[in-house]
Amino acid sequence: MAKINKDGFFDVDLxxxxxxxxxxxxxxxGGWSTLGKYRSIAPLINSKGEKDPYRKTFAETYLFESKGSDDQHRYFGFTTGYGGKVTPFGEEPVISKDTFLGELRDVTPNGAQVPKSVFEVVVKPFVPSSLLVYRENGDLVNPKETPFVVDGEKGTITFNSSQEGKLRATYALTDNAPDLVKRLWFFTFEAFIPTKLILRSELPDQAELIDEPGAVFRFKIRPGNQRIKENSYQFFETVDGTVPIDPADYTVNHDEGTVTFKDGTEPLTLFADYEIEAVKDESGSFGDIEVTPFDPKKPTELMGAAYNAFRYIYPSIPTAVSFIPQQELGLGWGRDSQVYFWGNITKDRLVAYFRLDPAPDPDSTYFAPIYIGRLSTIGKTPRMNNVLIGGSRSEDEITYSDNLKIGRNVVDYGVNTSNGNSSVLIQRSVGGAMYQKHYLAFITHDANVDPSHESRFNPSVYTGKYHISPMYLVHPADGFVGRLDEVYAIHPKNIAQLDELEVKETSESEHVGTGDGVRKEFHLFHKPVIDEDTEVRLVSDTGCTTLTKAEFVEFNPDEPPTEGKFTVDGANKKLILGGSPIEGVEVIVTYNYSQTYRYTLADTPRTPFRLVNMSPYAPIGLGFLKENL
Incomplete structure (x- = not known):
């Protein structure tokens, strides 16, 4: 069942x-396809400085891409971290059969030749000895009467005979099981290359000698769906690279990760530069990528692990989104607790809020905002029109500093580099500058007239209506850059969280662009109601051509309008003309629109919506599109 309505609105419990x-x-x-996903993993280091083979830390990363209605590709990802705990025996967290996490999923292979049943737990890995399996009627399955084999690492229970009906389980989790998500870090980038470069590694540390004829080394390929990339390797007998080994003297098996020397002898000291590439499986996962040890509780180390797994081209400083003000969740929240997530998503942008179930402690659950994607503009647009705004507690924010590195990536894009928490981040400005600070702008009274925040302001005594304004982004050098897509600034006066506002307005003489002799498509700020007030004016120095409802034709992607006609792609708010206005002709549109917006006020400390140096009135609430009426 779809979670998103026809206008992009969603309100879900996750x-x-x-x-x-x-x-x-x-x-x-919502229109953002999965570019890839993976886990960066690293073993814990014990008190002796040795790697612990059983306990690890994890950075779980998901990447997305979309081609927007403006034909621009946009990318973003998010990362969450866990692991690194050492839980005393008997104190492991337990999944109960009576929660939805206690369901067992039937994963028996199709076409299995033997009468077996294979089931999988929802959360893994688990402690095998803790497992209790129950039938749908609540009866405990006796392993002596109904034998089964348990693989705690894979999370599977394999019965020796076919099993009918649904099963449930109670089981304890290991320290390597995913933790409850308390915060996320979002980021954007210009390109993603699923390879990892291994530089000048002495192969006894990275490879093992295989006991078979000839000097054969098997590279210790990292876990996951990985292989040696073709033409990416060089071998040397000295670390300074002064004695390269002739490629004619060895062969490489890329899939198996082996190199065989033709003369059958092992080089005395062997070093290599090579590149590992990962291949996605059917689910879009690159698998597990081993990285150097990191602490998932430290944002820069966590994101360093995410960035180190593969090659990112010009990644941003990550933008933090926090659900709670404290480091850990209390016992009031369980693994089956809900995160409320509501907002509006299209293939152009996402605007939304998170809130963890507030029942245990409302003061400890943030209304955490996130905005990712397109800025509505006219005329020139940012070179890479991709905005990122989040909200977090102070401890989770990754702040800018000179020569800041996250993993191997330098993310210092100048003294005004934005992180999306202390300021608004735009991926590339009109002039091409990367990740520079931008500021909020909207129609408001001066905040100094209301120092106590006790003024009424909403609704207006003149009209009885609420004052709302488009929310613009500005830059000191560029001026007004554009406005957040289908978002209004709403003063937090006489209005409650999640209240809804009905907006019925006429967009009078909206300038949507200038002709260049080729372009036929122009973006509107809202989905128009096509009625007798609808008017498209093509204005030049020599005169004006006006198109009205009489020249409107219903949108058909396979049949563009003919010369002198126009149509509107409502889903993408596109005005499509039957001809291309010549260079210099201004395209001006008047139309009515009728919409409902939902109001939410962020309360995370580190967000531009609450910072007095970023917003002309702070705090400021947002109204985002719920429905076109």
Whole structure:
């Protein structure tokens, strides 16, 4: 069942334990396809400085892409971290059979030749000895009477005989199981290359000698769907690279990760530069990528692990989104607790809010905002029109500093580099500058006239209506750049969280662009109601051509309008003309629109919507599109 209505609005309850997977499904439904996903993994280091083979830390990352209605490609990702805990025996977190997480999923292979049944737990890995399996009627399955084999790491229970009906289970989780999601870090980038470069590694540390004829090394390929990339390797007998080995003297098997020397002898000291590439499986996953040890509780280390797994081209400083003000969740929240997530998503942009179930402690659950994607503009647009805004607690914000590195990536784009928390981030400005600070702008009275925040302001005593304004982004050098798509600034006066406002207005003489002799499509700020007031004016120095409802034709993607006609692609708010206005002709549109907007006020400390140096009135609430009436 679809979670998003025809106008992009959604209001869903997502399980905090499975939040990343459910966000992926929602983003996919909203027009953002999965570019890839992977886990960066690293072993814990014990008190002796040795790697712990059983306990690890994880950075789970999901990447998305969309081709917008303006034909621009946009990319973003998010990361969450967990692991690194050492839980005493008997104190492991337990999944109960009576929660939805206690369901067992039937994963028996299709066409299995033997009468077996294979089931999988929802959360893994788990402690095998803790498993209790129940039938749908609540009866405990006795493993002596109905034998089964347990694989705690894979999370599977394999019965020796076919099983009918649904099964449930109670089981304890290991320290490597995913933790409850308490915060996310969103980021954008210009390109993503699923390869990892291994530089000048001495192969005894990276490879093992295989006991078979000839000097054969098997590279220790990282876990996951990975292989050695063709033409990416060089071998040397000295670390300074002064004695390269002739490529004619060895062969490489890329899939198996082996190199064989033809003379059958092992080089005395062997070094290599090579590149590992990952291949997606059917679910879009690149699998697990081993990285250097990191602490998932430290944002820069966590995101360093995410960035180190593969090659990112010009990634941003990540933007934090926090659900709670404290580091850990209290016992009032369980693994089956809900995260409320509501907003509006299209293939152009996402604007939304998170809130963890407030029942245990409303003061400890943030209304956490996120905006990703397109800025509505006229005329010149940002070179890469991709905005990122989030909201977090102070401890989760990754702040700018000179020569800041996250993983191997330098993310210092100048003294005004934005992180999306302390300021608004635009991927590339009109002039091409990357990730520069931008500021909010909207129609408001001076905040100094209301220092106590006790004024009424809404609704107006003149009209009885609420004052709302489009929310613009500005830059000191560029001026007004554009406006957030289908978003209004709403003063937090005499209005409650999640209230809805009905907007019925006429967009009078909306300038949507200038002709260049080729372009036929122009973006409107809203989906218009086509009526007798609808008017498209093509204005030049020599005169004006006016198109009215009489020249309107219903939108058909396979039949563009003919010369002298126009149509509107309502889903993408596109005005499509039957001819291309010549260079210099201004396209001006008047139309009515009727919409409903939902109001929410962010309360995370680190968000531009609450910072007095970023917003002309702080705090400021947002209204985002719910429905076209």
């Amino acid at each position: 399980p905090v334990q499975l939040l990343p997977q459910h966000l992926e499904e929602l983003f996919n439904e």
